[in-house]
Amino acid sequence: MRTWFALGIVLALLASSTHRVQAQPQASYPCSVVLRATMKEIPNAQGVALITKVRKPYAESATSPVRERQSVGIYADWLPSPSVFGEYDRYEGFAQVPGEISWRFTMHPVKENTPSWFGGTPWVGKFDEISQELPLITRVEVRLSNTGTQELGPVVLQNTLQACGSS
Incomplete structure (x- = not known):
């Protein structure tokens, strides 16, 4: 009887401490979001992120099977x-x-070819090896970086994928 009682207490404690993780709403593809400046020092800086699905072959062969990945590209x-x-x-x-x-x-x-006399340079990059679906809470950012130390600096532009929700 004591064993059943102890087992019941353990199960009750486990049940009360277990969190039910709610599934996050996922982004609809393709979508784009405007990235906005986070620093007053760069009022003209803006960007855009394109989030899409891509089909990538496993090998260079024309008969190679493909895999689907999510891609984040930033301008x-x-x-x-x-x-x-x-x-x-x-x-x-x-x-x-x-x-x-x-x-x-x-x-x-x-x-x-004809840089702006006002200043500022465009920067671009992309990453297309994301294997999981991206929820709407995903944040996309442009950050400063130091190649020597591999450390990321402050966020310069950012937004979430909230605008990518299905309508």
Whole structure:
């Protein structure tokens, strides 16, 4: 009898401490979101993130089976040189499902034929190896980065995928 009583208490404690994880609403593909500046020092800086599904072959062979992945591509414009903010030498794209997983990828400056006399440079990058569906709480960011230390700096542009919800 004591054994059953003890077992009942253990089961009751486990049941009360178990959290039911509610499924997050998922993004609809393809979608795009505007990335907005987080710093007053760069009022013109904005960007856009394209979130889409891509079908990628496993090998270069024409008969290779394909796998589906999610892709995050970013175009960011009117960005000053990263060194303006300190010990940074590039920008990186960063996508994260808060508290769960994140992905970071290098962004590259775009050489313009006729640069703006006002300043600012466009930067682009993409990452297309995301195997999980992206929930609407996913944050997409452009962040400062130091290639020597591999440390990410502050967020420069950001938004969530809330606008990617199915209508």
